[in-house]
Amino acid sequence: MTPPAAVLTIDGPSGSGKGTVARRVADELGWHLLDSGALYRLVAYAALSRSVPLDDEARTAEIARTLAVRFGADAGGNEQIWLDGSEVSREIRTERAGDGASRVAAIPAVRAALVARQRAFAQAPGLVADGRDMGTVIFPEATLKIYLTASAEERARRRYNQLKDKGLGANLAALSQEIAERDRRDASRPIAPLRPADDAQIIDSTSMSIDAVVARVLELAAERFPGKI
Numbered sequence: 390m391t392p393p394a395a396v397l398t399i400d401g402p403s404g405s406g407k408g409t410v411a412r413r414v415a416d417e418l419g420w421h422l423l424d425s426g427a428l429y430r431l432v433a434y435a436a437l438s439r440s441v442p443l444d445d446e447a448r449t450a451e452i453a454r455t456l457a458v459r460f461g462a463d464a465g466g467n468e469q470i471w472l473d474g475s476e477v478s479r480e481i482r483t484e485r486a487g488d489g490a491s492r493v494a495a496i497p498a499v500r501a502a503l504v505a506r507q508r509a510f511a512q513a514p515g516l517v518a519d520g521r522d523m524g525t526v527i528f529p530e531a532t533l534k535i536y537l538t539a540s541a542e543e544r545a546r547r548r549y550n551q552l553k554d555k556g557l558g559a560n561l562a563a564l565s566q567e568i569a570e571r572d573r574r575d576a577s578r579p580i581a582p583l584r585p586a587d588d589a590q591i592i593d594s595t596s597m598s599i600d601a602v603v604a605r606v607l608e609l610a611a612e613r614f615p616g617k618i
């Protein structure tokens with residue numbers, strides 16, 4: 390029997406730096422990457438594009454079950470995500486898709502439809518998985534669990550700069566409110582709420598650079614995965 394792949398999870402609220410840090414750490418280690426939030430964003434984006442109400446449990450779950458998605462990168466290493474043959478990586482990064490993702494993510498049948506798809510990412514030599522419930526629900530046996538957070542003001546500021554850099558519209562006051570609302574919804578839903586796993590290492594990145602966070606995660610990984618890294 391092949392041993393289970395090594396798994397490192399990074400959970401936390403919006404704008405804490407999960408995606409950036411997960412990608413950097415996965416690149417450093419040469420491991421696979423699971424951006425679980427992208428799956429929920431894709432479900433929301435597909436529902437919005439097909440005029441399916443985001444609270445329609447049966448139809449959003451059907452979208453989640455049949456999601457035809459492919460993850461890749463262009464020649465410059467930039468993320469590319471195809472849904473039904475169309476490249477949608479930019480479209481799913483809007484706050485509208487993020488808010489929609491948080492809504493469909495509260496539907497148990499949508500979450501259930503995505504469990505096996507997410508677990509299938511755990512392949513040798515290892516996986517870095519980022520999201521809200523990676524360490525609590527999807528990979529409870531993960532060897533290293535990180536909970537990455539930062540102050541609400543800092544997270545809104547980061548998201549504002551990120552959206553502007555991408556040429557996507559953003560308003561700081563509106564973003565702060567949207568992020569607060571998303572945090573509240575993600576943390577208060579009955580199923581797989583956003584919370585640190587009991588055995589998670591908490592990193593507050595409010596006053597840390599991206600490099601410092603990556604270095605800390607790699608340091609913990611070297612301790613927890615001796616011989617693998």
Ligand SMILES: Nc1ncnc2c1ncn2[C@@H]1O[C@H](COP(=O)(O)OP(=O)(O)O)[C@@H](O)[C@H]1O
Pocket residue numbers: 401402403404405406407408409410547548550551594597598599602
């Ligand atoms: N420690 C940090 N200091 C400053 N900016 C950061 C830090 N971590 C992430 N960022 C920036 O904040 C934005 C949001 O990061 P991202 O990784 O998308 O967060 P998340 O996946 O948690 O929503 C990105 O533009 C990223 O470059």
Ligand SMILES: Nc1ccn([C@H]2C[C@H](O)[C@@H](COP(=O)(O)OP(=O)(O)O)O2)c(=O)n1
Pocket residue numbers: 402403404405408425426427429430487490491494495519520521522523571575
């Ligand atoms: N494992 C996950 C990942 C994301 N979600 C939901 C909750 C989040 O508000 C949305 C969007 O997630 P995403 O990680 O892309 O969002 P941020 O980049 O952190 O703003 O999806 C979830 O419920 N469980």
